[in-house]
Amino acid sequence: MGPLSLIVLVPVIAAIFVICTPKENKFAIRAISTGASFVTVVLSFLLLIKFQKGGGLQFVEQFTWVKELGIEYYLAMDGMGAVLCVLNAVILFCGVLSSYGIEDRAKEYFALLLILAGGVFGVFLSYDLFMFFLFYEIAVLPMYLLIGVWGTGQKEYAAMKLTLMLLFGSALILVALLAIYWSFFNTTGELSFNLVTMMDAMKIYPNLFQEDVMIFGYKINFQILMYPAIFMGFGVLSGLFPFHTWSPDGHASAPTAVSMLHAGVLMKLGAFGIIRVGLALLPDGAQYWALTFALLTLINIVYGALAAMSQTDLKYIVAYSSVSHMGIVNLGICAMTVESIQGSVLQMISHGMMTGLFFGLIGIIYGRLHTRDITKMGGIVKRMPFATVAFTFAGFASLGLPGLSGFAAEVMVFMGTVQAKLPAFQWIAVVACVSVVFTAIYILRGVQKIFYGPFEIEKNKYFATLTDANTTEKTAMSILMAFILLIGVYPAYTVRFIYDGLLPVFRNLGL
């Protein structure tokens, strides 16, 4: 078994161990989960260090699974996968640390969390479309239970909404993937889900994925038909307007670690899927639809930031902020330039760490104040200095302060977008820049309302016994802060991996 199978399987095996542990033994459950997630962190870092830039796909594990259908077990790591695996491992580890407070059905909770993370690793590493989709569903579905069982507030509604909307996206993706499979067979006479084979074949067969499809008597180019299915299908998960509304409700109801993993990693799967499948296999479709979808993402960016400004629930603020930031990711993908796509991937990582930190802190605050309403807070810096520093830190990362990860990513996306081939993109880039102002407004307003101002004991009955984050929580949050800082201080390190991973995509896009 190679290292990639190992990193996918470690969380899954740990989940099995957790299930086998007696449910009274919460210590063992936490220990196994923490241990397993720590192993994934170490593994992902070892892989990152061992990864040779410029060496193409590495640590390849490939063998036939279902020969008749051309399904393969194909795991491989590219530069993009390498850094995204680190992201997932780190968020998982911090998420597990933040979940020590879960008492109710802890066993099932940790098991589901680990399985979800295993699925995410699988998505980042599979180069076979069938496996890709399989892992994608493994990653997405545990969310229903995690929110529905351990959530708060309108949890059933939120869980149902989230799952149905994501499944609607999955349906679109499935259709598109099967169409790609079928079209590939039509042109080459070969049954295969293998992504590398398909990308290589595109150079040999200029007509691959170019046939006209008859729909109601109209001839439509295959790519033009299928790219929206891919973009919108994955777009549901990456918070594309108008399919983003699962996100505020879902995040608000989800328990801390689930919000962290969901906003931190799962939303990135959507954008990752668009790059991996959409841009790599359907470049002409992407070109055709670029402007339309870019406008949707622009709505995401500006409208999400504006909507965040009027929220009073902390989780809604961060959820809408995620909508806005994921809009930047999707915009970079739509612009299709070297800078913008790299920026998108960097923004995925940056946003992952940042929202992980945000939701972790909200969990800490909510756990102590039993409210997320910012009008019922104020002045808590006196009791929670660490949380204040960490939240402000996350806030500045979010508003794109240089030196923290968000800035480099946003700059790359904006500077890439302005160079896109279509004329309207210059305006889109300029308007998207407005988000840096809006973000500053809602973040600083929030920070001011929550942490500063008078500390009135009578405002909230939990104020009297308020304590700062405990050591475990501090560890988790400090790890995330360290990553935000390290990526931001010297982004070139991360970006070189991303560039390496994106080279095949750039080649197919003709960049």
Add this chain to the structure above:
Amino acid sequence: MIELSTLLNLAWLVPGLPFLAFIINFFFFRKSAWITSRLATLFMAGSALISWKIFYTVWTHPKDFLVTAQNWQDYSSYFEWLPLDPSYQSAIQKGFSINIGVFLDPLSVMMLAMVASIATLIHIYSIGYMHGDPGKARFFLYLSLFTFSMLGMVSSNNFMQMFIFWELVGLCSYLLIGFYINKKSAGDAAKKAFIVTRFADFGFMVGLVLLAWVAHDFNFFTLSTRVDELSGIVKVGLFTFPFLPMFSLMIFMGAMGKSGQFPFHIWLPDAMEGPTPVSALIHAATMVTAGVFMLARCFPLFHSGNEMEIIAYIGGFTALFAATIAIVQFDVKKILAYSTLSQLGYMVMGMGIEGAIVAGNPATGVFHLFTHAFFKALLFLGAGSLIHAAHTNDIRQMGNMGKYAKITSITFLIGTLALCGFPPFAGFYSKDAIIHAAHVNGFHGLYILGTITAFLTSFYMARCLIYVFCGEYRGEGTPHESSFTMTFPLVVLAICSIFVGWVQQDFTIFLSGGQMTMEPLGMSAYITSIVIVILGFGSAYAIFHKKVISPEAISKAFVFPHFVLEKKYFMDEIWDYCIRNILLVVSWICATFDKKIVDGVLVDGWDYLTHASARVLKQTQTGVLHTYIFVGLTSTVIFICTLFIN
């Protein structure tokens, strides 16, 4: 002369040492204010010494430091911070990336030395001023971080590095304004400062994004050789415009935010909520002059564009506008803050005038930046010492301070004379050079604006002096002189405020790499300046001390203008109105639209549709057998009938 490469290596230490101090203090001595303050000051002094070494070398060899587009690389040492497009190839560069490093040319060296020296003095001052404050260690952490960022900004050779550190000094400004975390007003002021400058930075950012698109390059020097190419028309969507003027105005918008030009000035007076050393360092001497520094840096690029006239008028207007508000303030720091705004207006006006004419000389504006840093830092530190002594900011509660705090009073007086431009103090040489430039280059409107502002400056400073030093002490307790760590910087800065103006000619030669000279100010300038100061002091003396016409009578006679001035021309209210009633309403509309339409109709609509259709369809499942048989038979009959009809 020492080797250029050695000099460059040394230059890394100038921003490097404060950064090191920040790191060491953060990781090891966060809890110990004593160590933090000493260590930070020591490192800062080291940085200042190195900067002086570099400055001396450049000062004595100005001709060797004439940086051009061909040789800029010899004078910079940098690394690739962020590769944007490694595959990009052009005639002048391989790869498109953001670089960070140090860079030596007269302007940056001058700024390095100036910032490092003033920062050192303010570190020393703060040891005394912050004594006993529970947040002293935190204060020095922020101060080190700020100094690092400011030094990093002035040593940039490209727009992106400038922007990166530009934002970082903004962060430090935010942290330091909101330093007193228990004061709500401090937090609000910090938030306001950051958001207002962010609005302005939006312009900067758009400028940079467009620059990346049009020029694919950020370097000041290579860009300045491409002026003709960049002046060409670009097409953005349906609009076309000449790139360079648009770009310079966009970038200037950022400068307006940082340097408090109208209408972005509103954050600066509020920023006085921070500790006084911070006001002196950040909001008087260094950070707020960043916009002027930027104009000087981009001078070759923006040179002789028509947009520079707009910039000059914005500066001139701000100078007058802020000076009028300063007349009615009673908070000593607020008076100085508005005075800073007014002086920044002068600087911007100077840069604009020189930029608009063909043989423009950036030294005019930059020299005022240089001298202003000394005397305004002096005034703020002096004000801090007065506040420390009297325990109030309100000049109405001071009085006869000269008796209690001699050194502070004398140095404050020197600072005031320097600010008012009384020859031979520093302010005269720099400020009158700007007014003179407006006069000889035919900007008569600006000349008049500048002269009136000079009168107003003398007037409000004299008013301030009268309140502080005349009459009897009106506050509580007995004021006392500050400790040595606080008076020592005052004395040093006072000496500088007297003498730095005299180097005007050498400064110009130095700054231009020996290419330009400035004609010395003539006798008429001396006379005008002395007359204006005497007029200003005299009228203030008549009104506020002798009460020939009492100030109350004047404010009664001019109720409305007085009200407008007291309300600062309602600028705060206008901003507040715009944010509250435009932005937040739009925000509310978006949030509601999202909840009610996108979510309520588009998403939950499916839910209703499913339920509604189920309600209709479930009527058919009656469970009554004869209904089923009836429906079955009827439909069979209809089916057969249709077959026969066909």
